[in-house]
Amino acid sequence: MNAQQFLEIIQHSNALHREEISQLLKLHETFPYFQIPKVLLAKYEFDQSGGQEKDFLHWAAVTSPNRLWLQSLVETKTPLEILKKELILKTQEKERISSAKKPLPESEDSLEDGKSLMPDQVPLVNPQERAEALKKLEETLNPNKIQTDIAKEDADERVLSRKIPVGNRDGEELIENLRKKEKKEIIDEKQKAQIDMIKAFSKREFKLASLKEMANFQKQDDLSKTSTQLNNDLISESFALLLVKQGKKQKAKEIYRKLMVKFPEKSVYFTELLNALEDKI
Structure with missing residues (x-):
């Protein structure tokens, strides 16, 4: 990816495509201290999950010198204007410095008068x-x-x-x-831990299509291990099947009963699953 392609991604950062997300991930892996790809990925993650997913936000915050600036980029719909303004200012500054270094053209009057810019006498060197x-x-x-x-x-x-x-x-x-x-060892252990977390993520295989499903699956798995009470938000057929695979058939039966109440139009289907589970017990 060249600079022009990267600028095009910034210009429509509110509607990124899957191919552009993959390119940003490659930039993140190749240049772990480059902040802009992390910010764009955090914004995409925030827009897609409604602010629920915050994995990329943590990595962007590690390299961000200004948290208020980062929040405005991630949570608003116009981060492009902020970045474009900074790029324009930097470009104008470079042009100003370049023009200041250019030599001034000689005046025609001075040439006509025959005045030379060279000194009258050149000192002799031994x-x-x-x-x-x-x-x-x-x-x-x-x-x-x-x-x-x-x-x-x-x-x-x-x-x-x-x-x-x-x-x-x-x-x-x-x-x-x-x-x-x-x-030059890093004394701040908290900062070191954050950098280690970024390096660890760079080695992981990231599948964009199933990112949200993997996150939900991990949450359900943790709740099934640590909680003795069922959360209404986790009542689903897939969660019941997960409990059956883990050998927790009583909890799976309880979920099927709640699904019959929650979805009365599918009560016959869930009754069959419940009877099949009781036969296995």
Whole structure:
């Protein structure tokens, strides 16, 4: 995907297609710290689920410096205007900087008057001084000399590390502090956990067509394991079949009875399922 294609996706972000969602997911996996794909996916998820699903919203919030800005992008129908305004401002700023760097054309009057922009007198340079300056410049830009200096610095560091006694606790603490500073470890455990969550999601196989079904199935599975009371929102034939597979036939029978009351026009059908289940018991 090039920049023009990505801009086209932003321009109709209120009506994304499945192919565009797949492209945004690839951008999310390839560039995990790129915020805009996460925001667009969070908005699509919010619109499709009516604000019930918030998986992508969590990942977008991790990389968002302004939560109010993120909320306006996700929950309103015009995030394009905000992004377009920022893109236009950045483009104008680049054009302004580029035009400022262009040299001004020479005036015709100055050419007619014969006035030259060159100085009247050019200072003479001593050939010996010029040769010495070129020699110093060549030594400075010599790649072999640069590599030699780097190797010398590495050797000095190794010698310094050898001088530190193995059993000296202060020396070990100094080395450990240097390693921490070089690696720039993340001290905020909460932020680290959020980043790990994003990386873990990048490795998962995401199927857009069945995203909502998988989420509902997971919720039903958790409720069947942790709750002893049936929730009216979960009363369905598929949930009863799930309980039968788990060996919870008494709860499945209770669901069939409630379905007979909830859908009286299908009472004969649910009665047959209930009788078949009692025969198995």
